Amino acid sequence: MLAYIIRRVAYLVPVLFVLTLVVFTFVEMLPGNIIDTLVGNEGVNDPEVRKILEKEYGLDQPVYIRYAKWLFRAVQGDFGMSLVTRRPVAVELLTGIPATVYLAVVGISLSMMIAVPLGTIAAVKRNTPIDYTAQVTSLIGISIPEFWFAILCVLFFSLYLGWLPSSGFANPFVDPWASLKFLILPAAAVGFRQAAYTTRLTRSSMLDEMNKEYVDTARSVGLSEGKVIFKYTLRNAMIPTITISGLQLANLLGGTVVLESIFAWPGIGRAIFEAILQRDYPLVQAGVLVLGCIVVVMNLLVDLTYRLLNPRVKLG
C-alpha cells in the first residue's frame, strides 16, 4: 500500500507540471503584454521607456527563464498583484476559498440526503413505478442545465413568493439566520444536479450488491429483509457512492463558477469569472492554478480512500 501511495503521489508531479505549463502559456498567449497596459495607462510611448520597463519586468529574458522564475514564486504563494484591486492575488483567492468550500460541502450533503434513500428505494423496489419515477426524475435532473434551474428557483422563490433573497452572502459565524437564507437557493441548485447523479449511482451499486451471494446467505439464515439491506447491502453499496461523490465534490470546487456568479456568491469561482471580465489576468492565472491543484489533490485523496475502503481493488 505504501509503495502504491508513493507511486500515486509521484504521478501528481507530471500532472501539476502540465497544469502550471497550461496556465503560464495562457498568459503568454494573450495578445500584447503587460508593458502595453502600463504604457497605455501612462500615455507614454517612448521606446526607451519600453526597454527600461521590459528589463524591469524581465520580459527581455527567454521564455523558459521567465517560466522558471514565475514557478519559483508561485510555489511560495506569490502570484503577483491583481491588476484591478492592486492587492496580492493570493489574498484575493484565499478570501474566496472558504465560501466555495462551504457551498460545495452543503450542496453535496444535501444531495446525499436526497439521493441515497431515493436510490436505495429504487433498487429495492426494482421495476416498479417507484423505480421508474426515480429513474426518469434523475435522468431529467442530469439534463437540466444548472444555471437554468437556478434562474427558475430565483424566479419562483425570490421574485414570485418573495421568501428568499435572490443573491448575496452572509457570514454564517456572524449572522447564521441570514446566512442560511442566502445559502438555500445556491445549495439547492448545487444539490439538485448532484442528487440526480448520486441517485443513479446508488441504485446501480445497490443492485450490484443485492446480486451477490452473501445476500442470499444472510437471507437464508433468517435475517429480516430490512436488516439485510441496511446492515449489509447498503453499507457495501455506499463505497462507490461515497467515492464518486468525493470526486464530484472536487469537480464542484472547480465548477461552481456559473452558480457563484448567478448568486453573487463570493467564492473563488466568481473571483475567477470577474477577473476574466475585468481582464485581471494574474488573478485568472493564479485562480485556475489553485483550483486545478485542489481538484487534482482531491482526486488523489478520494482514490486512496477508495483503495483503503475496498482492499479487493487491485493496486494497478
Add this chain to the structure above:
Amino acid sequence: MTELEARKFADLEAIRAPTLGGRLARWRTALANAWHELRKSRTASIGAVMLVLLFGACIATPWITTYDPIKQNYRERLQPPSEKHLLGTDRMGRDIYSRLLWGGRRLVTIAILAVTFGLSLGIPYGVLSGYFGGRVDTIAMRFVDGLLAFPGLLLYLLIVTLAREWKMEGIYNDMVLIFALGFAFMPEVARLSRGSVLVEKQKEYVEASRAVGDGSLAIALRQILPNIISPLIVNATVRLGYVILIVAALSFLGLGTPPPTPDWGSDLAAARDYMETAPLIAAFPGLAICYTVLAFNLFGDGLRDILDPRLAER
C-alpha cells in the same frame, strides 16, 4: 414466412445482387433491424424519436423559421406568444422561435463536430496503445491520465478567454470551441477503446487473421475496431449532451459567441433582466437545452441497456 425470416431473405438478396434496388433493400433491412433492436428499450426509442425531431428541426431550419433571427423590431418588443410570433419576441423584438431554431442548429453542429473530433483522436490513440501494449502503452496511458485529471471547465474558461482576447468571432470562435471540447473528450475515448482492445485482442478471430498474414495495423483497425465500437457509441451519445451543456454554460456566462448570434445560453442570460415582466423568454431557451440534452441522455442510456443486456436485466 415470419418477419425475421423475410428480413434475412431480403438481406441475402441484397448481398447477391448489388444493384441499386438491392442496395436500397439492404439499407431498409439495416434500418428495420436497428428499429427492431431499439424497440427493446423504451428509453432508447423515446430518445430516438426526440433526436429525429431535433435533427429534423436543425436540418429544416432555413425553411421552417418565419423571421430573420437577428433582425430587430422595436415596435414588437417582449410580445407574448401569438400567431405571428409562435413563441413571442425578445427584448429587441426578435422572433424567439426563429432564434431558438437557428441557435439549436449551431449548437448541435458544434457538439457533433467536437465529439467527432474527440473520437477521431481518441480511437486510434487507444486502439494502437492497447494493441501494441508494453512500454508504448504505459507511456501513452500516463499521458491520458494526466489529461483526465485536468479540470475541464477551467480549461474551457481559459480557452474562450483567449479566443475573446484575440477577437475571434463567428466561425473562428466556434472552431476554437470545437477543438477544445473535442480534445478534452480524447482521453476518455482513448481509455475506453484501449480497455476493449485489451479484451478483444485475446480472441480467436485476431489470431485467425494473423495466421492469414494480416499486418498489425490492418488487424488493429480492420478487425478489432469494428468490434469495440458499441461502448464508444454510447459514450459519444452521452457526451453530446454534456458538450451542449458546457457550450450553453459558457455562453450563458457571456464567454461564448458575442451577440447578436442566436445562442441558447446567451439568450437565456439576456432574458434574466426581464424575468419579472416576461418570464417566458427565459423559459424557452432553457427548455430547448433540457430537451436536447435529455434526448441524448435517454438515447445513450437506452442504447447502453440494449448493447449490454447484462445491465438491463438488473
